[in-house]
Amino acid sequence: MPHGRIGSLPPDHNLDDYVDSHTPEHRYGGPLRIGLGGPVGSGKTALAAALCRTLGAEYDLAVVTNDIYTTEDADFLRRNAVLPDDRIEAVQTGCCPHTAIRDDITANLDAVELLESRHPGLELVLVESGGDNLTASFSYGLVDVQIFVIDVAGGDKVPRKGGPGVTASDLLVVNKTDLAPLVGADLDVMRRDSAVVRSGKPTLLISLREDPSAAEVADWVREQVRVRVAAGANTTRA
């Protein structure tokens, strides 16, 4: 591996010796793992439920929830996503929902692996974070791609404020567009600011209330699965 401009001291050390060769299991194969992050109340659980309803007949899928305190999200999914109990795992995050998806992903890896062992044909796992702030993001040791969900009611300046969730997520979803006239939010501003801070990565403005199937987001998910299958990931599972 070229060391580029950083250089390496002392010169007799090979940097490759410090880097372990392990690749996370999900990079080789198994289900596509999608992280769903975003502030409290933006619609993460509603989006997870919508994706389960829309994609449940197409894919063998399961969900991991990271409630900060209760099993409320898991209970909501059982009621609204027509998902059986054995396809939902709730993780306790020790008061730190952010830590559990980024800095120490152990509990979430345990939950995903439990679901994978319970359902060997699993094709898609949604990992929903606990409600957090704009700095929340998933470790790519846990998920393959991540969706960050904000909402119009939080104010049209949120995309401009940025933060890793808004700028670096693979898909930004701006939910509750139906509320824009009521809260004085300018959707064009949100769309334009998102495009600027996200350097071309996609943003979808949706209303889960008006489209409970989350059709556009589901299409994006289908594309992610298609890309993964085309890359051969599912045929080289260790």
Next chain:
Amino acid sequence: MSSALLTLADSRLPAGGHTHSGGVEQAIAAGIVGDPVTLTAFLRRRLHTAGAVAAGLAAAACGADAESLAHLDQEADARTPSPALRAASRAQGRGLVRVGRRAWPSSAWDALPEPPHHPIALGVAAHAGGLTPRDAAAVAAYLSISGPATAAQRLLAMDPLAVAALTARLAPEVDAVAESGRNGHFCRIPAAADSLLDLLAEVHAARKDRFFAS
């Protein structure tokens, strides 16, 4: 001292410890812990019971062969009457194996039962990292209070400086527990049961409204 010891005892090591409170979440709910004084009492009690047992097991597991590791895992079971605590220990053991295999590659990991009790995994991690049984005991003793201390700080919004201070002042006792646990003979592994911790763990596991896994 090897800096591998610092890595192993670092709360930032991603082994899943941050989701476990060591019983302090339920102790707070039960009104047993509520301030620095009662937290100190709880931590001392935990150090001299669960901590001493973990230190003895970790030291014995450091450098042990597959047969001894399996035996030690049973010894850990026998010293952990609460099913909730057994599950919590094995969950943390599994997390430590996951990161330990990457950090300190060694054939010793393959000799562990799956998933192992946490102190047994700690002993193997210490050995794989070039550490001694005394080091393994020190890490086990230290982790028996550092995790619950942080959990209490979060749950009670305590002054983090106060929690750091009381944890630091427990150092001589942590060292004493580690020292007494260093002798790795099976027959000398402490069996200091604490029915309070067992009961708190069982009540906690049955709750749905909890932040921590244990």
